[in-house]
Amino acid sequence: MNLINHESVVKRMKPRLSKNSISKWIFFALTMFVLLILxxxxxxxxxxxxxxxxxxFLQSLPSRKPENAGVYxxxxxxxxxxxxxxxxxLLLGVGTAIYLEEYxxxxxxxxxxxxxxxxxxxxxxxxxxxxxxxVFVRALAFGTSxxxxxxxxxxxxxxVIIVASQEAIRxxxxxxxxxxxxxxxxxxxxxxxxxxxxxxxxxxxGGILALSRAIGETAPLVVLGMPLFLAFLPKTFxxxxxxxxxQIYNWTGRPQAEFHALAAAGIIVLLVMLIIMNSIAVLxxxxxxxxx
Amino acid sequence: METSTATAKIVNPQEKQIVYKTSNLDLxxxxxxxxxxxxxxxxxxxxxxxxxxxxxxKSTYIKTLNRMIELVPGVxxxxxxxxRGRNILDKSYQVEELxxxxxxxxxxxxxFPKSIYENVAYGPKIHGIRDKKILDQIVEKSLRGAAIWDxxxxxxxxNAYGLxxxxxxxxxxxxxxxxxxxVILMDEPTSALDPISTLKVEELVQELKKEFSIxxxxxxxQQAARISKKTAFFxxxxxxxxxxxxxxxxxxxxxxxxxxxxxxFG
Numbered sequence: 001m002n003l004i005n006h007e008s009v010v011k012r013m014k015p016r017l018s019k020n021s022i023s024k025w026i027f028f029a030l031t032m033f034v035l036l037i038l039x040x041x042x043x044x045x046x047x048x049x050x051x052x053x054x055x056x057f058l059q060s061l062p063s064r065k066p067e068n069a070g071v072y073x074x075x076x077x078x079x080x081x082x083x084x085x086x087x088x089x090l091l092l093g094v095g096t097a098i099y100l101e102e103y104x105x106x107x108x109x110x111x112x113x114x115x116x117x118x119x120x121x122x123x124x125x126x127x128x129x130x131x132x133x134x135v136f137v138r139a140l141a142f143g144t145s146x147x148x149x150x151x152x153x154x155x156x157x158x159x160v161i162i163v164a165s166q167e168a169i170r171x172x173x174x175x176x177x178x179x180x181x182x183x184x185x186x187x188x189x190x191x192x193x194x195x196x197x198x199x200x201x202x203x204x205x206g207g208i209l210a211l212s213r214a215i216g217e218t219a220p221l222v223v224l225g226m227p228l229f230l231a232f233l234p235k236t237f238x239x240x241x242x243x244x245x246x247q248i249y250n251w252t253g254r255p256q257a258e259f260h261a262l263a264a265a266g267i268i269v270l271l272v273m274l275i276i277m278n279s280i281a282v283l284x285x286x287x288x289x290x291x292x
Numbered sequence: 293m294e295t296s297t298a299t300a301k302i303v304n305p306q307e308k309q310i311v312y313k314t315s316n317l318d319l320x321x322x323x324x325x326x327x328x329x330x331x332x333x334x335x336x337x338x339x340x341x342x343x344x345x346x347x348x349x350k351s352t353y354i355k356t357l358n359r360m361i362e363l364v365p366g367v368x369x370x371x372x373x374x375x376r377g378r379n380i381l382d383k384s385y386q387v388e389e390l391x392x393x394x395x396x397x398x399x400x401x402x403x404f405p406k407s408i409y410e411n412v413a414y415g416p417k418i419h420g421i422r423d424k425k426i427l428d429q430i431v432e433k434s435l436r437g438a439a440i441w442d443x444x445x446x447x448x449x450x451n452a453y454g455l456x457x458x459x460x461x462x463x464x465x466x467x468x469x470x471x472x473x474x475v476i477l478m479d480e481p482t483s484a485l486d487p488i489s490t491l492k493v494e495e496l497v498q499e500l501k502k503e504f505s506i507x508x509x510x511x512x513x514q515q516a517a518r519i520s521k522k523t524a525f526f527x528x529x530x531x532x533x534x535x536x537x538x539x540x541x542x543x544x545x546x547x548x549x550x551x552x553x554x555x556x557f558g
Binding site: 105106173175176178179180181182183184185186189193194197198 | 358363388400402415471
């Protein structure tokens with residue numbers, strides 16, 4: 001007595017199989033659509049910008065005359081900004097992650113903190129700009145400076161670094177910690193010698209991705225009052241800077257078409273920086289990846 | 293509680309010292325009582341086996357002996373465990389100090405993702421030994437002690453994950469020997485190994501007992517019969533019987549012990 005009639009199963013098989021192959025094509029088409037849009041964007045930028053991209057463009061300060069203008073000030077400004085964001089956000093982020101994963105007891109407060117850190121990652125960047133304006137520019141009187149901008153950007157990317165580091169630390173098998181404790185190691189020795197070395201690829205990957213986000217952000221810096229046009233370079237952390245996205249924003253707002261071409265060239269510079277940083281992240285991940 | 297049926301039977305043959313004297317040990321995971329009034333005297337330079345079905349508390353007990361159990365949230369204990377005369381459950385006993393004298397080998401081989409050399413040198417290093425010559429000596433002595441030196445001496449700087457499971461477990465034993473412990477706790481050290489690797493570890497245990505006191509939890513009754521001098525049978529968090537291994541396996545006093553070792557349950 002069979003409960004399944006195999007003949008009718010075979011008969012009904014055809015629509016199932018065709019659905020199966022159609023779904024594959026639908027997903028392929030969706031992927032192609034996204035790639036197409038990206039391709040159009042890249043084509044526009046490169047066809048407009050490549051002509052302007054030369055050494056002179058990289059080495060010139062901004063200027064009222066498009067033929068003299070360059071991204072030098074913005075490029076240097078971006079590097080200064082990173083010099084603040086990278087150490088501040090990595091120290092705070094990794095420190096917080098270590099505390100939450102290794103020290104904090106599982107209780108309502110810890111859970112509340114964890115949930116809110118994830119929520120913080122979803123807060124619009126302009127809100128962080130307002131926070132920076134209130135706290136760093138005004139209350140702490142750093143003014144419109146590299147320092148204020150860097151600290152604001154650090155706060156912006158902090159949640160991403162914390163979450164990435166937490167995941168990396170959590171992925172370190174507990175049996176390694178046990179082995180270390182079993183030999184009489186203290187918690188701190190275990191963290192420094194076992195947990196962090198094993199978690200470093202994940203932490204650095206997350207960190208670099210977060211930094212690339214900081215490089216591309218515009219809104220918080222506009223709120224802080226960072227200048228869109230700046231014809232000198234910063235000398236201390238209390239000087240003003242402009243950064244690549246601001247410079248690009250400035251150029252796209254100009255009426256002259258020549259400036260639009262400069263903006264495209266600036267975007268290429270920004271994209272190249274991002275690609276370099278992401279490649280470093282991938283390299284680090286591949287180099288250090290370990291199985292347990 | 294010296295009159296408890298289990299402990300009272302032990303006659304001290306020579307002038308061997310007690311390493312671990314457990315008295316009235318109770319342990320709770322939250323509301324669940326996992327160990328009930330445990331009384332056990334463990335002698336030095338012997339292999340003491342702990343057997344019993346899953347969930348009987350044998351792993352819990354051995355992890356209490358180096359206070360590894362504290363890593364589990366919500367654990368409470370009462371009673372005392374004297375290690376060489378000092379109560380280790382007393383909060384003033386630093387766990388780090390205890391664990392330099394009591395090494396542990398775990399169920400699954402758990403080498404660090406480091407070189408073979410660094411795995412063995414880890415313990416001495418965290419205890420502040422930096423002299424390269426001394427470290428070299430410790431590493432060689434420990435690897436020889438764990439009967440793995442000949443297999444790895446030419447590749448000390450390679451990653452420990454390149455070793456087979458059985459080699460990894462002997463490396464973990466070497467890592468444990470490197471801190472020159474007094475007691476070695478083994479929590480089902482062969483349950484993840486193939487029969488040949490298991491045999492090697494068992495032979496090793498026979499060598500090690502000359503210098504160390506060994507407490508081994510095992511699921512495998514034949515293993516307990518082969519390698520241990522005394523055996524404790526745990527059931528539902530209690531010590532049902534504790535005596536000479538050959539006595540437990542030939543003429544057990546308790547019906548439940550007999551049922552377990554003849555395979556009627558467990």
